[in-house]
Amino acid sequence: MSSRILYVNLSERSSRVVDRPDLFSKYLGGSGITSKLLLEEVRPGIDPFSPETPIIFATGYMTGVFPCVVKAIAMFKSPLTKNLGESHSGGHFASALRFAGYGALVIHGASEHPIIIKIIDDEVKIELADSLWGLSPLDVEKALRECSYEGMQSVISCGKAGENLVYYSNVIVDRFHHFGRLGLGAIFGSKKLKAISILGRKGIPLENPLVVKDMYEKLHHKVVTSDEMSKYHNLGTSANMLELNELGALPTRNFKESRFKDAERISGETMAESLLRRKISCPGCPIACIHLAELKTSFAPEHERGKKEIFYEEVLVPYNYEAMYALGNNLLIKDKRDLILLIYRCESLGLDAMMMGTVLAWVTEAFEEGRITLDETLGIKPTWGDSEAYIKIIDNTVEMKNKFYAKLAQGVVAASEKYGGREYAMALGNNGMAGYITGYGAILGPLVGARHSHLSNSGYSVDQKIMNQPISIEQIVDFLIDQEDWLYVLYSLGVCYFARRIYSKEVVCEALKALGIDKTQDELMKMGKEIFHNLYKFKVREGFELSEQTIPKRIFEVQTPHGKLEFEKIKSMIDSYIKKREKEGLHLKPEEKALKELLK
Amino acid sequence: MRFHIEVVHPERCIGCYSCVYACSRHLFNVIDPSKVAVFVRVNGTLANPFTIMACRFCKNPECALVCPRGALQPLPEGGITLIASKCEGCKTFDCINACMIRALALDKTTNFPIICDRCGDCAKYCPHNVFKYEEMK
Numbered sequence: 001m002s003s004r005i006l007y008v009n010l011s012e013r014s015s016r017v018v019d020r021p022d023l024f025s026k027y028l029g030g031s032g033i034t035s036k037l038l039l040e041e042v043r044p045g046i047d048p049f050s051p052e053t054p055i056i057f058a059t060g061y062m063t064g065v066f067p068c069v070v071k072a073i074a075m076f077k078s079p080l081t082k083n084l085g086e087s088h089s090g091g092h093f094a095s096a097l098r099f100a101g102y103g104a105l106v107i108h109g110a111s112e113h114p115i116i117i118k119i120i121d122d123e124v125k126i127e128l129a130d131s132l133w134g135l136s137p138l139d140v141e142k143a144l145r146e147c148s149y150e151g152m153q154s155v156i157s158c159g160k161a162g163e164n165l166v167y168y169s170n171v172i173v174d175r176f177h178h179f180g181r182l183g184l185g186a187i188f189g190s191k192k193l194k195a196i197s198i199l200g201r202k203g204i205p206l207e208n209p210l211v212v213k214d215m216y217e218k219l220h221h222k223v224v225t226s227d228e229m230s231k232y233h234n235l236g237t238s239a240n241m242l243e244l245n246e247l248g249a250l251p252t253r254n255f256k257e258s259r260f261k262d263a264e265r266i267s268g269e270t271m272a273e274s275l276l277r278r279k280i281s282c283p284g285c286p287i288a289c290i291h292l293a294e295l296k297t298s299f300a301p302e303h304e305r306g307k308k309e310i311f312y313e314e315v316l317v318p319y320n321y322e323a324m325y326a327l328g329n330n331l332l333i334k335d336k337r338d339l340i341l342l343i344y345r346c347e348s349l350g351l352d353a354m355m356m357g358t359v360l361a362w363v364t365e366a367f368e369e370g371r372i373t374l375d376e377t378l379g380i381k382p383t384w385g386d387s388e389a390y391i392k393i394i395d396n397t398v399e400m401k402n403k404f405y406a407k408l409a410q411g412v413v414a415a416s417e418k419y420g421g422r423e424y425a426m427a428l429g430n431n432g433m434a435g436y437i438t439g440y441g442a443i444l445g446p447l448v449g450a451r452h453s454h455l456s457n458s459g460y461s462v463d464q465k466i467m468n469q470p471i472s473i474e475q476i477v478d479f480l481i482d483q484e485d486w487l488y489v490l491y492s493l494g495v496c497y498f499a500r501r502i503y504s505k506e507v508v509c510e511a512l513k514a515l516g517i518d519k520t521q522d523e524l525m526k527m528g529k530e531i532f533h534n535l536y537k538f539k540v541r542e543g544f545e546l547s548e549q550t551i552p553k554r555i556f557e558v559q560t561p562h563g564k565l566e567f568e569k570i571k572s573m574i575d576s577y578i579k580k581r582e583k584e585g586l587h588l589k590p591e592e593k594a595l596k597e598l599l600k
Numbered sequence: 601m602r603f604h605i606e607v608v609h610p611e612r613c614i615g616c617y618s619c620v621y622a623c624s625r626h627l628f629n630v631i632d633p634s635k636v637a638v639f640v641r642v643n644g645t646l647a648n649p650f651t652i653m654a655c656r657f658c659k660n661p662e663c664a665l666v667c668p669r670g671a672l673q674p675l676p677e678g679g680i681t682l683i684a685s686k687c688e689g690c691k692t693f694d695c696i697n698a699c700m701i702r703a704l705a706l707d708k709t710t711n712f713p714i715i716c717d718r719c720g721d722c723a724k725y726c727p728h729n730v731f732k733y734e735e736m737k
Binding site (some may be wrong): 064065067080099138141142145147149150151152153174175176201202203204205206209212213214220224277280281283284285286287288315316528 | 614615616617618621624625628629630631632633634635639641642643644645646647649705725727728731
């Protein structure tokens with residue numbers, strides 16, 4: 001694995017390579033590297049849109065070598081949370097970066113004119129790209145995709161949402177994948193960085209080829225035959241919808257209810273029967289969890305000079321459970337085409353579907369309550385299940401058509417702080433919630449997770465483990481701590497979250513041994529914990545205080561499979577979590593002095 | 601073991617590159633999408649189906665016919681074998697450009713063409729039956 005970090009400076013239009021064997025031998029790759037670089041490269045208190053704010057990418061230590069090891073990690077200062085920004089993406093990016101001979105990529109500075117970064121192995125160019133500005137990331141992918149007969153190329157791009165600095169805009173990776181959630185798209189936009197193209201033509205040498213081949217064979221067999229992965233291959237995460245509906249854990253009508261009576265009309269099963277056209281993988285993974293729906297939209301009716309319409313345009317839209325919940329059942333959208341249309345709108349604009357859905361749900365309820373009126377919405381009546389109105393609201397938000405829409409572009413918490421309705425602004429740590437009201441784990445997980453994601457520590461999964469048992473605070477807290485620490489090990493290696501059950505501690509030690517790295521399970525856990533500590537150091541430095549985090553009141557009003565959740569229980573879980581983490585030597589409260597500096 | 605290998609269902613390709621990685625592992629003990637005898641090619645955008653190319657084991661392959669030194673020997677079962685001594689030092693690389701489906705890649709470290717040795721690993725690791733393969737008797 002290369003320990004070379006490519007630094008690109010957009011202000012100076014320059015690049016240089018720094019070799020950091022110290023960093024890579026300690027943290028291996030991925031999130032380990034980015035967590036350390038975050039502390040090194042990001043100036044305390046910096047404005048996320050400042051030219052000095054860096055974007056840090058790293059590929060995984062095992063990327064490209066073993067099955068399902070495909071991920072790249074991005075870290076930055078999030079405009080949405082004004083704190084840690086962390087996004088993980090599949091696609092070709094991690095592999096192309098590795099094949100180009102780098103372990104990490106750090107981007108500093110900003111450009112006055114729209115530009116792209118074009119990397120071909122050691123050759124790095126910053127090229128003017130006015131012609132791409134304003135294009136959907138999908139059109140950018142088509143423009144920049146080369147017909148190369150060697151190596152592997154990745155194209156990543158922000159959309160109009162990123163250009164306009166929407167706080168939850170994303171970066172589309174190789175058309176169907178995302179650096180999502182916390183606003184990397186806006187960081188790109190603030191730097192006038194439209195896209196990055198990386199072509200990597202070098203190889204990954206195998207020092208112990210026989211051992212590696214043997215390990216690959218074993219892992220490949222596990223991956224393609226085990227039940228663990230079959231879900232992702234068959235329906236993908238869209239299988240969650242009916243499962244959660246059955247449980248009574250499916251967020252509906254802005255988390256007011258936990259079952260959707262029309263769930264079957266937009267379920268993963270329905271999609272698979274009617275709209276699913278193809279599936280696609282990340283290079284290095286044989287599962288193909290990315291499910292692509294075909295959206296057929298007709299041209300104008302009079303296309304053929306007054307004759308009946310026979311031409312359609314078809315687009316492929318990646319759909320997964322989170323996008324389906326946020327733009328589907330949570331908005332009472334019951335038409336499957338409407339749902340795909342809404343997802344496609346977000347994809348075309350480079351907008352995080354989860355947060356956009358959260359915003360739309362809040363808008364609908366706030367309008368119902370009269371907190372916002374047609375004056376704010378510019379004549380659009382947000383209505384549950386009305387995809388046409390929602391599309392107009394999405395467009396207006398990206399265009400920031402007025403003060404209200406500009407506020408929506410800052411996220412649901414910002415919007416509710418101005419217009420009210422904070423109790424149903426469904427965000428934790430300022431990040432839009434994921435589609436689970438399974439119990440305490442689903443709430444606590446994203447709250448304590450470093451990047452406030454349900455994937456930080458799989459909190460939602462512990463709720464199902466402890467069904468029909470008395471809730472043990474210790475059990476939940478221990479699970480969240482162990483999971484997050486261990487996941488940061490996987491994220492340093494580039495392992496996909498979906499393969500987490502394949503890549504157990506035992507398997508990871510064996511896989512690393514095959515690559516010449518001798519680490520015990522304890523040593524790995526220690527590394528994972530240290531990565532988490534690095535990230536929390538950053539968070540606290542930037543003003544985050546876990547004990548001050550708010551949970552929207554709606555959470556305590558909705559029915560879950562564990563009954564209604566109690567605030568006191570969550571409070572004691574947070575207290576227990578803080579105590580356990582502090583025992584590890586982590587300081588969770590910002591220093592008085594540092595806090596005052598940030599508030600100046 | 602040697603195999604008859606044929607690309608029969610390229611439309612089923614999911615772009616996992618398992619075949620490509622298996623090939624470079626087998627031939628060169630590396631993971632390298634450039635050092636292979638089987639190719640997953642993107643057609644302008646990932647929205648389009650992939651193009652999968654591999655040696656078709658032609659009986660009278662154009663790669664062998666155009667070689668000015670006769671370094672590529674056609675085999676009775678189709679395909680070619682490389683006579684390295686005749687190939688050494690060639691700077692023309694006519695063979696690479698001659699293959700109409702571009703199934704011959706150049707090994708940039710040795711300047712030899714990369715020849716499929718019918719190991720069958722590409723087909724073995726494909727999760728979607730893109731290849732048809734059977735053992736040669």
